[in-house]
Amino acid sequence: MSDRAEPVKQGAADLRRAARLSVAPMMDWTDRHCRYLHRLISQRALLYTEMVTAPALVRGGALHLLDHNPEEHPVALQLGGSDPAELAMAARLGQQAGYDEINLNCGCPSDRVQSGTFGAVLMKHPGLVADCVAAMRAVVDVEVTVKCRIGVDDQDPEEVLPEFLARIVAAGCERVTIHARKAWLQGLSPKENRDIPPLDYYLVQRMKQLFPNLHISINGGVDSLDQALALLDSGLDGVMIGRAAYHQPWDILGAADHRVFGAAPVATTPQAVALQMLPYIERHLTSGGKLHQVTRHMLGLFAGRPGARNWRRVLSEGASRPGAGPELVHEALHQIEQGQTA
Numbered sequence: 185m186s187d188r189a190e191p192v193k194q195g196a197a198d199l200r201r202a203a204r205l206s207v208a209p210m211m212d213w214t215d216r217h218c219r220y221l222h223r224l225i226s227q228r229a230l231l232y233t234e235m236v237t238a239p240a241l242v243r244g245g246a247l248h249l250l251d252h253n254p255e256e257h258p259v260a261l262q263l264g265g266s267d268p269a270e271l272a273m274a275a276r277l278g279q280q281a282g283y284d285e286i287n288l289n290c291g292c293p294s295d296r297v298q299s300g301t302f303g304a305v306l307m308k309h310p311g312l313v314a315d316c317v318a319a320m321r322a323v324v325d326v327e328v329t330v331k332c333r334i335g336v337d338d339q340d341p342e343e344v345l346p347e348f349l350a351r352i353v354a355a356g357c358e359r360v361t362i363h364a365r366k367a368w369l370q371g372l373s374p375k376e377n378r379d380i381p382p383l384d385y386y387l388v389q390r391m392k393q394l395f396p397n398l399h400i401s402i403n404g405g406v407d408s409l410d411q412a413l414a415l416l417d418s419g420l421d422g423v424m425i426g427r428a429a430y431h432q433p434w435d436i437l438g439a440a441d442h443r444v445f446g447a448a449p450v451a452t453t454p455q456a457v458a459l460q461m462l463p464y465i466e467r468h469l470t471s472g473g474k475l476h477q478v479t480r481h482m483l484g485l486f487a488g489r490p491g492a493r494n495w496r497r498v499l500s501e502g503a504s505r506p507g508a509g510p511e512l513v514h515e516a517l518h519q520i521e522q523g524q525t526a
């Protein structure tokens with residue numbers, strides 16, 4: 185990224201602005217390689233890490249989970265946990281590692297996460313969440329935020345969501361992302377929990393009226409930049425996009441700097457982005473990494489464009505082969521042209 189101004193660590197006002205559009209935390213997807221790619225496409229959007237659990241950091245000493253590239257800013261660390269003291273320690277480690285924001289996961293319904301009493305089950309314990317937020321805020325200067333659902337199981341979102349928000353606001357949380365559907369803690373897989381419970385954007389919009397000073401981002405089912413802009417126009421402060429940003433990064437992030445942030449775009453074409461990844465890939469391979477660890481996040485770069493299938497095929501078939509290197513990316517780009525003329 186040497187031809188661009190080096191992104192720098194951000195203050196709270198910059199973060200609030202960046203949160204107008206964010207890429208969701210996604211386990212196994214939004215790792216550092218994915219975030220590097222996304223940052224090449226949008227210099228302004230806020231990026232989230234995968235969830236890192238506080239016990240892994242504090243009890244397990246797994247500090248490598250905090251590794252990230254300096255180019256990723258503005259970047260938020262998402263933590264999972266429910267012990268205020270442990271989360272405070274983890275938040276401090278996150279701040280020391282350089283993250284711009286610490287986010288608490290109150291939305292993830294997976295079994296593993298439930299057994300540790302964190303994630304979406306915390307929607308049932310707003311007082312504990314408030315204690316966690318307060319404990320983290322007491323030890324870090326960077327903003328502490330929350331990502332939640334509208335409710336879980338048989339909770340009435342109309343009742344529990346305002347109560348939940350009031351508690352975290354009182355504890356000092358000034359920014360929240362609401363995944364606009366319930367989570368069912370029994371009976372649905374994590375994947376089903378991202379699709380089956382119905383979306384209720386209207387409820388989230390009403391929360392903005394109830395909490396005008398709280399920065400509220402909406403999340404869930406947004407699959408185009410036009411849709412994100414319409415939600416921003418409706419009065420919400422931010423839109424967080426997960427799966428669509430991962431599967432069609434160019435469609436979601438390519439025009440974001442211009443259309444969402446009123447800034448000049450950094451990337452001109454998906455081809456240019458692919459070429460800009462090459463020095464990063466070289467460094468990754470030199471330090472002992474494997475090509476597919478980076479290129480698996482690049483498969484959707486040409487989604488919906490002529491030659492996209494050739495691009496995916498060449499990368500997915502070749503990237504795990506022993507000795508695979510940057511020439512495979514050149515070959516995949518070449519095959520796109522073949523696909524265009526076929």
Ligand SMILES: Cc1cc2nc3c(=O)[nH]c(=O)nc-3n(C[C@H](O)[C@H](O)[C@H](O)COP(=O)(O)O)c2cc1C
Pocket residue numbers: 208209210211212213234235262289290291292331363378403404405406424425426427428
């Ligand atoms: C593969 C995958 C992993 C996810 N991991 C997390 C996670 O670690 N933390 C979290 O808060 N949400 C996680 N989510 C949920 C997303 O952050 C987001 O809330 C959800 O996908 C809905 O947004 P979307 O419809 O824009 O994808 C994950 C989603 C996916 C698809």
